[in-house]
Amino acid sequence: MTAADLPLSSFSSASPAKDPSGHLDHSAKMSAGMIVTRFAPSPTGNLHLGHAFAALTARAAGQRFLVRIEDIDLTRARSEFETQIFEDLAWLGLDWEKPVLKQSTRLDAYRAAITDLDRRGLVYPCFCTRKQIGDEIALAAEAPHDPQEAVYPGTCRRLSRAERKKRQDQGMAFALRLDATRAAELTGPLSFDELGSGPAGERGARRVDPLRSGDVVLARKETPASYHLAVVLDDAFQGVNVVTRGNDLFVATHVQRVLQALLALPVPDYAHHRLIVDERGRKLSKRDRSLTLRSLRESGMTPAQIQERLGF
Numbered sequence: 563m564t565a566a567d568l569p570l571s572s573f574s575s576a577s578p579a580k581d582p583s584g585h586l587d588h589s590a591k592m593s594a595g596m597i598v599t600r601f602a603p604s605p606t607g608n609l610h611l612g613h614a615f616a617a618l619t620a621r622a623a624g625q626r627f628l629v630r631i632e633d634i635d636l637t638r639a640r641s642e643f644e645t646q647i648f649e650d651l652a653w654l655g656l657d658w659e660k661p662v663l664k665q666s667t668r669l670d671a672y673r674a675a676i677t678d679l680d681r682r683g684l685v686y687p688c689f690c691t692r693k694q695i696g697d698e699i700a701l702a703a704e705a706p707h708d709p710q711e712a713v714y715p716g717t718c719r720r721l722s723r724a725e726r727k728k729r730q731d732q733g734m735a736f737a738l739r740l741d742a743t744r745a746a747e748l749t750g751p752l753s754f755d756e757l758g759s760g761p762a763g764e765r766g767a768r769r770v771d772p773l774r775s776g777d778v779v780l781a782r783k784e785t786p787a788s789y790h791l792a793v794v795l796d797d798a799f800q801g802v803n804v805v806t807r808g809n810d811l812f813v814a815t816h817v818q819r820v821l822q823a824l825l826a827l828p829v830p831d832y833a834h835h836r837l838i839v840d841e842r843g844r845k846l847s848k849r850d851r852s853l854t855l856r857s858l859r860e861s862g863m864t865p866a867q868i869q870e871r872l873g874f
Contacts, residue, residue, distance in 0.1 A: 595803075596624075596625045596626055597623065597624040597625050597626070597803060597804050598624055598625075598626040598628065598800070598801050598802050598803050598804065599620040599621070599623050599624030599626070599627055599628070599802065599804050599805075599806055600620060600627070600628040600629065600630050600797070600800065600802050600805075601613075601616060601617040601620045601621070601627070601628075601629050601630075601651075601658075602629070602630040602631075602632050602793070602796075603617075603629075603631070603632065603647050604631075604632045604633065604635065604638075604639065605631055605633055605639045605640055605641070605643035605644035605647060606635065606638045606639060606640065606643060607643060608643065608646055608650070608854040608855065608856050609646070609647055609650045609651075609854060609855045609856075610846050610847075610853045610854045610855065611838050611846060611853050611855075611858075611868070611872070612808070612837060612838040612845065612846040613650075613855070614650075614654055614855060614868060614872065615835075615838050615872050616806070616807065616808060616835075617651060617654070617656060618654070618656070618869065618872060618874050619806050619833075619835050620806045621656050621658075622874065623804055623806050623833060624804060626659060627656070627657075627658050627659065628658060628659055628662075628663070628800055628802065629647075629648075629651065629658040629659075629662050630662065630663045630664075630665070630796060630800070631644055631647070631662060631663070631664045631665065632665050632789075632792070632793075633664055633665050633666045634665040634666070634672075634785060634786070634787055634789070634792050635784075635785055636666065636784070636785070637784055639666070646856065648662075650855040650856065650859075653855070653859060653865060654855065654865050654868065654869070655865045655869070663796065663799075663800060665787075665792055665796065668792070668795070668796065668799070669786050669787075671795055671799070672781070672786055672787035672791060672792055672795060673786065673787075675787075675791060675795055675825055676738060676780060676781050676787070676791070678825070679740070679780070679824065679825075680738070682748075682824075683741070683744065684740060684741055684744055684745055684748075684824060685738045685739060685740055685741065685780060686718060686719055686721075686726070686738070686739055686741055686777075687718065687726055687729070687730060687736040687737070687738060687739075688714070688717075688718040688719075688736055688737045688738070688739045688777075688779070689718055689729050689734050689735070689736045690714075690717055690718060694717075695714060695715070695717075696712075698715050698717060713774075713775060713776025713777075714739065714776045714777050714778075715776075716776070716777055718736075718739070719739070719741060719777060735783060736783075737779045737781065737782045737783075738779065738780050738781045738782075739777040739778065739779055739780065740777055740778050740780050740817070740820075740821075741777060742772055742773050742775070742776055742777050742778070742817070742820070743773065745772060745820050745824055746772035746773060746820070748824065749772065749820055749823040749824060751769070751770075752769075752770035752772065752819050752820065752823055753767045753768060753769050753770055753819075754767070754768055754770065754815055754819050754829065754831070754832055755767055755768070755831045755832065756768050756831075756832055756833070756834065757804065757831050757832065757833040758806065758832070758833030758834045758835050759809075759834065759835060759836065760809065760812060760834045761809045761812050761834070768815075770815075770816050770819045770820065771816050772816065772817070772820045774813060774816045774817070775813060775814070775816060775817045778790055778817050789814075790814060790817050790818055790821060791821060793818060794818050794821045794822050794825070794827055795825070795827070797827075797830055798822075798827040798828055802830055803828075803830045803831065804830060804831050804832075804833055805830050805831070805832050805833065806832075806833045806834075806835060807832075807833075807834060807835070808834065808835060808836070808837045808845075809834045809835065809836060809837060810837060810845060811834065812834045815832055815834075838872075840853075855868075
């Protein structure tokens, strides 16, 4: 756990955490026009304290606040969780612009982007299973110790066009991956502006490492667009110009900045903030049922108490 994380003990403390957005600097966006932020949960479970912190931070950072339902995972999204999301946010005291955008209505836009990248030779089919990828990474001489830092070794990138076609004709399942090396050659040097604290507590222009996450998946059969692709297209479509989100997604900004450049999308500023973690320093998950907003509400906690303890 780093100093940028907020332990759950702070939630139970009598003293609220101060400055939850990490000294978010609005000056640049304020001079340019209205700040548009968003909170984009997935309807795969109930919202917890970490979600409340993220939503309140986004609401506090912008004049226009959007809620977007990221239901791109059609196998796990549930309408009952979507309903609960709206109920929890309203109970917390938040309001947002209507109508709410749902990713499931944007599939044609995602497919069009994939088609464009494919036409330009920037994606390739990957036939590897998750187990095969894990085994190959584990065998690498310089395999990273942290599984979250592991990147795809590029196995299927090296297949010939004839071999790719043969496997597809045989009906082998595949995902579509971004050729990060090719993408970096086309985009050249890139950067993004960090307005929040970031994992290292540094603000300002941050240089992009286009190979940091390797050849990420952009689409699968069961998921027509990955998080990386959908989020940059949706933020551009909705005019979001300040993306507030947790430090756990800081690394994702590198590949998303590459996609913005490849697809000629506008570039928002980013404001990454600390996370709500439990007493053991672990990020909260939807499995932490005792810390969901629904369970806290049922236990008698008020929105004011939650906001105060989270520093709002």
